[in-house]
Amino acid sequence: MLNRQWILARRPTGRIEPGVLELRQVPVSLPDEGQALIQNLYLSLDPTHRIWMSDMPQYMPPVALGEVMRAGTLARVVQSRTPELAPGDLVSAQGGYQDYALVQPQAVSRINPVAGTPLVHYMGLLSHIGATAYFGLLEIGQPQPGQTVVVSGAAGAVGSIAGQLAKISQARVIGIAGSAAKCGYVTGELGFDAAIDYRREDVAARLRTLAPQGVDVYFDNTGGDILDAVLQNLALNARIALCGLIASYNAQGEWAGPRYYRNLLMKRAMVKGFIVSDYRARFGEVMPKLAAWHAQGLLKYRVDVQPGLENAPAYLNRLFDGDNQGKLVVQISNDHP
Numbered sequence: 001m002l003n004r005q006w007i008l009a010r011r012p013t014g015r016i017e018p019g020v021l022e023l024r025q026v027p028v029s030l031p032d033e034g035q036a037l038i039q040n041l042y043l044s045l046d047p048t049h050r051i052w053m054s055d056m057p058q059y060m061p062p063v064a065l066g067e068v069m070r071a072g073t074l075a076r077v078v079q080s081r082t083p084e085l086a087p088g089d090l091v092s093a094q095g096g097y098q099d100y101a102l103v104q105p106q107a108v109s110r111i112n113p114v115a116g117t118p119l120v121h122y123m124g125l126l127s128h129i130g131a132t133a134y135f136g137l138l139e140i141g142q143p144q145p146g147q148t149v150v151v152s153g154a155a156g157a158v159g160s161i162a163g164q165l166a167k168i169s170q171a172r173v174i175g176i177a178g179s180a181a182k183c184g185y186v187t188g189e190l191g192f193d194a195a196i197d198y199r200r201e202d203v204a205a206r207l208r209t210l211a212p213q214g215v216d217v218y219f220d221n222t223g224g225d226i227l228d229a230v231l232q233n234l235a236l237n238a239r240i241a242l243c244g245l246i247a248s249y250n251a252q253g254e255w256a257g258p259r260y261y262r263n264l265l266m267k268r269a270m271v272k273g274f275i276v277s278d279y280r281a282r283f284g285e286v287m288p289k290l291a292a293w294h295a296q297g298l299l300k301y302r303v304d305v306q307p308g309l310e311n312a313p314a315y316l317n318r319l320f321d322g323d324n325q326g327k328l329v330v331q332i333s334n335d336h337p
């Protein structure tokens with residue numbers, strides 16, 4: 001059996017161009033005692049892959065040149081030499097951009113799909129993505145009924161959930177997204193109160209109109225100019241959950257910081273950066289809540305499934321072009337029940 005693997009061949013400067021990742025084929029390695037061989041069914045494409053490709057200081061080691069590109073996967077155990085995993089088990093793993101991987105049982109989480117829940121939801125709503133929205137919005141943002149919440153990347157994987165969690169908290173929610181269609185999606189299907197198209201509208205001016213009392217909670221997926229627009233419109237004691245900075249991931253060289261940083265002082269505001277893996281021990285507590293809200297129709301969710309491991313690097317740029325429609329996932333194999 002052969003294993004197709006995408007290897008980090010060089011570090012990107014700017015966008016992820018062809019040649020950054022290289023495809024190779026190697027024989028599948030068999031598990032040693034204490035290991036299992038998994039077959040990746042779905043590959044999660046996340047903006048943070050661009051961070052991992054670079055060698056800037058970051059929250060975990062960068063992927064080394066020559067290594068298989070790191071990524072979360074949903075996989076099926078095909079061979080096992082550990083009593084904790086059996087062939088046929090479904091797991092969430094850091095399986096990487098490849099068909100097969102060797103794992104240790106403590107490094108994976110077992111998935112027991114509930115009848116009627118599509119498997120890909122365990123890559124989105126019921127995964128690190130749902131947990132990111134949950135902990136960032138509810139534990140850091142702490143929206144109160146009637147307060148105003150702003151979410152950037154509002155039509156995306158994390159942002160779409162964060163905004164709906166704010167609605168569940170009875171807050172008023174303004175989404176910021178990059179097209180009229182995405183704005184229509186968040187105010188229509190997702191029930192946000194308003195949306196701003198940051199590519200065509202003056203975000204700071206629109207926020208002055210839409211949130212005259214100021215923004216109490218900002219769930220920041222982007223940083224950049226959108227963050228500055230929100231900083232100009234903070235309410236007293238505002239909270240900013242700093243989830244991501246996608247506006248700067250492809251930047252080369254130094255990236256300017258926020259121009260309205262001083263407003264954090266004037267408004268006695270708080271910014272807290274967070275990384276969802278720090279909350280991993282609590283995922284089990286959160287997933288049933290997300291599943292229940294989904295079942296009640298309070299949390300809607302889209303997964304953008306694209307075919308073929310061979311196309312994975314090209315799909316990754318969709319996250320930076322805004323071409324993904326919800327959580328971006330690559331289907332590597334349809335070889336599962």
Ligand SMILES: NC(=O)c1ccc[n+]([C@@H]2O[C@H](COP(=O)([O-])OP(=O)(O)OC[C@H]3O[C@@H](n4cnc5c(N)ncnc54)[C@H](OP(=O)(O)O)[C@@H]3O)[C@@H](O)[C@H]2O)c1
Nearest residue numbers: 047156157158177178221243244245246247274275276322
């Ligand atoms: N802290 C954590 O643990 C954690 C975990 C997961 C994700 N994140 C972060 O959360 C953010 C969203 O991730 P996701 O997985 O949910 O991706 P996503 O929102 O589904 O996809 C990325 C979206 O970002 C928007 N975007 C791209 N370039 C932009 C720019 N220059 N300015 C403004 N918006 C831009 C695009 O939407 P538009 O069409 O609206 O521009 C694109 O669809 C990312 O910053 C990611 O790094 C953090």
